[in-house]
Amino acid sequence: MNNVDENRMPQNQGALGLFLVILVTVVTGGLVLLFGFIIVNPREEIVILRFGKFVTILRKQGICWIHPTGRVQFRIPTRDMTHDIAVTTVLERNGNPIQISAIVVYRVEHSYRAALEVDNYRKFIEDQASAVIKRVSSQFPYESADHNEPCLKRENQLVTNAYIADLQEAVNAAGIRVLNVRLNDLTYAPEIAQAMLMRQQAMALIDARKTIVEGAVEIVKDAVERLEKAELRMSDDQREQLICSLLVVICSGERAQPVLQIQPSHHGKTRT
Structure with missing residues (x-):
């Protein structure tokens, strides 16, 4: 009777050991299978290394499987x-x-x-x-x-x-x-902003004055030509005076005030 019991104990221990081996193998295989899955998102690439050595680049979106042992992955987005x-x-x-x-x-x-x-x-x-x-x-x-x-x-x-x-x-x-x-x-920069603002204002004023002068010259030229076409004869001095007056009126920044020049006439007798 004792011999039978002693024969059964090694058999039970062997069965238990086999069961543990199968259990560990199944659990380990399940974990390896589970952690081996990699999801590749749209507009993304994954660089795979194993033990410091380049393996592949995953470009196709979806689920991929690569053995997880020694694996290192770098996710690189390819989006803008x-x-x-x-x-x-x-x-x-x-x-x-x-x-x-x-x-x-x-x-x-x-x-x-x-x-x-x-x-x-x-x-x-x-x-x-x-x-x-x-x-x-x-x-x-x-x-x-x-x-x-x-x-x-x-x-x-x-x-x-x-x-x-x-x-x-x-x-x-x-x-x-x-x-x-x-x-x-x-x-x-703040340290020169004020000086540059004054410079810009001065340049804008100069450009505006240039535009005014160019327009004034065209207006005076047109006025003189129209007077000549109307056969209103003027002496050279009168033409110069007209041009000067028109330029002053047009180019002046203030409202022009007309001044009428009066030449008095002298009447009387001359004493001898």
Whole structure:
């Protein structure tokens, strides 16, 4: 009887051990199966590494399965993204300090570079964009009297292209494509803002005066031609006096007050 019981105990222990092995295998396999699933969202790519070695890039949206052991994944969005460059003080081409901010629109086109070639692609483009804004802004004047000359105030397409080209060259290592760069805020620095405002007012006054003088010359020329066509003959002195009077009336900033010149006539007899 004792021999029978002793034979059953090893059999029970063997069955229990087999059960535990099967249970552990099932649980472990279930966890591996569960944690191996990866969801790829729209406009997103996932760079997969295993034990520090590049494996693949998941681009097709949906559910994928990759063995989780030693796996590291980097999710890289491929949507259009924006970066707001904070207001910073730079020197424009003429050496005047200005405050400028901008918005950069970009997209990741090479997820491998964005994940592995740089430490943090977002921080990378932020740092590069700030440096590019300062460097390119120093190549153009804040404003220009010549409308054909590119300047920052009018945001000429040549200026925008210069920002994009310079920034694109700086972020190529991160696999980023720069779509657009737009100035968000552009003003003179506070220390020279008042002086520049007075300068702008003076330039506006000069331009206004030039326009008035040009118009006055055309009006006087037309008046003289009409008088000649009407056969109203005038001497050279009278013509000069008329032109001078018309120019004074038209170009004067105040209301003109007419003055009539009276030449007295002398009557009487001459004593001998």
